Amino acid sequence: MTRVFVFTNHKGGVGKSTSATNTALGIAGMLRRAGAPNSRVLLIDTDSQAHATLVTTGTKDYGTDNSLYTVLMADRKNAAQTLLNCIVQSTWDTDLHILPASPMLEGAERELMGIAGAPYRLADPLSRIINRYAAVVIDTRPSFSLMTEMGLIAATDAIVPVEPRYLETVGLMSVIGKINDIREGWRQPNLRVSGILITKMNTRIRGHNHLLDELQTHSVLGKLLLGVVPANEAVSYAHQNHQSVFSYDPKAPASKAYAQFVGKLVQRIAKGGA
């Protein structure tokens, strides 16, 4: 079964898009390096801001006929083919494919409201083409809207990026609770909270260290901790240049941290029989 990793948190600016894009690229590169027969990774951008789309394709000029919006609005019978038609290749790597977001997604939620089966409009077509990919990574918007719900319903593994700040960590349990609600409410037994990724960690800030210690010792959350990505200006400069952090500065601490994190995900993919 292809693993679908969704990066979600209702708080903005925690590094969802950065983590999703670099993770997707990392998985493709690592699988290829490991000699996997299939190293293609699909990145789905469900955020109408289209940041992940912009950095991975160099443009966010996608609209009604070539984006996720097109897939969500397609006739159910043709949705899978529409999805295939909308996928573009990333400028980062030939094995990284992108289903771009569009500003139109903002209105899509309103348009889909009240339509039967709306939350499955991503999961259904994706399930028909998913076996062509070694992994799928979904970037979500910073809210638990219909679009995020669609991403979670399509996913197998939810990863929660979080900054090591007090209010963010307090909200962590509610994020996990929301994911569990979706698993139970929409009967998605395959969906699970797969890990927590600490982002923008600054070891010179005492509060960050304190919260990380607390998290590591927590009976439940401690086991979910998958990685700690240090605050690193290489990340913002990489964005500015429409590059991955790996290619912008492979020696940067953030690059190494993301590589370690991706390694753990790839191990899971391998165990799942990729």
Next chain:
Amino acid sequence: MPPKNQIQRIDELLGSVTEELMMGNPQQFEDNSIRVERLLLEMVRPDPVQPRRVLPEQLHFAFHNNRLTPTQALKELVQLVQVAARQRGRPFNNVLELLPNPDDEGDEDKSVHLSPEEQLLHDLVNLAITIRDDGQVNPLTVVDVSQGVTQQFRIETGERRYWATWLLRDFIVGYNSDGMIPCIIIPTERSSVFRQAKENTARSGLSAIAMARQAALLVLTVHGYEIPSHAVANDFYRQALELDLRGKREYTESILTAMGGIDKGHLYHYKTLLRLSDEAMELADRHNIDEKKLRYVVTLPTEFHAEIVRQIIDFNLTSKQVKELCAGDGLDTRSQDDEIEHLPASAVKLAKIAQASNTTSAQDLAQAMMRQEGDANLARARLQAMRKLLTDAERYLTE
């Protein structure tokens, strides 16, 4: 794409983590086995150079040149069959009407002669219904030919099942298809013309023309010709006529095995069928005419091929009759070329048929007339008209 040295640097970083991952189990990702997967129907495409063609030639080329989608190609086929069926007094609106009604007990006794197109659609509908009722038990064999974001699989075997699944999806009401089809995915490096040929010849029903195309593909392959990935005209296969296996003895056995264990003589006969004119090839393929009949047609000038093939079909001639017809034809055409040019084609056709009259029994002719006309009175009227024509012709000969 990032520059090459940048990719190398990324690889170095990811590689160090990958090595840690792979410790103790370096083969965990290596999987070149043949897999069975359910693929989206739209991702699968028939092989344009597959010797065994399912669609009639015109639709085959229109479909492979992307002028028709699968649904449009089937729609055209259904319309084609509707016209043919209406002409034969068997009109239908729904493709399901092509299947016999299980409630009609008397239907079993009626032997209805179907045109090749009717037969094709009938078989596809039958297959579609089997898939609907029992599921797709036998997966297609496909080769992964995906490039970049374009994901595509080329059918190696199972084109009929592919068309039946489309038929089921778009033409048979009340069936809720998920649009997927189970496929055995062959890694690209394992796919070969020889493999496809073995799969083809292992099944019955490969027409002599398909065998000729098959032989051509094999011969062209061993001579290093590149097999195109788009639909090709008969001239592509005819290149094999100039080639033989003299310098390629090491491949002779593989070719004969791939052709279904035939001998060299048969291979030669099949290959020679490529000399037939395009029209004759199309007719012979559509009507599945035996090689033993066609081998005599090849000896005639190209312009007579289609005419003789039509006679084989219309009068269900035996190979002996074809041999006689062609032998006579050769003499006639060489000595009386000028006269024939001024005669109407129907007169020439009837004159040729007259040569085969001593090998046809009256009973066979009566049956053939019945099959053609579908009504005893009509058949009788045709014979009477023919008798009058023959009497008049005899009078001219006497004069």
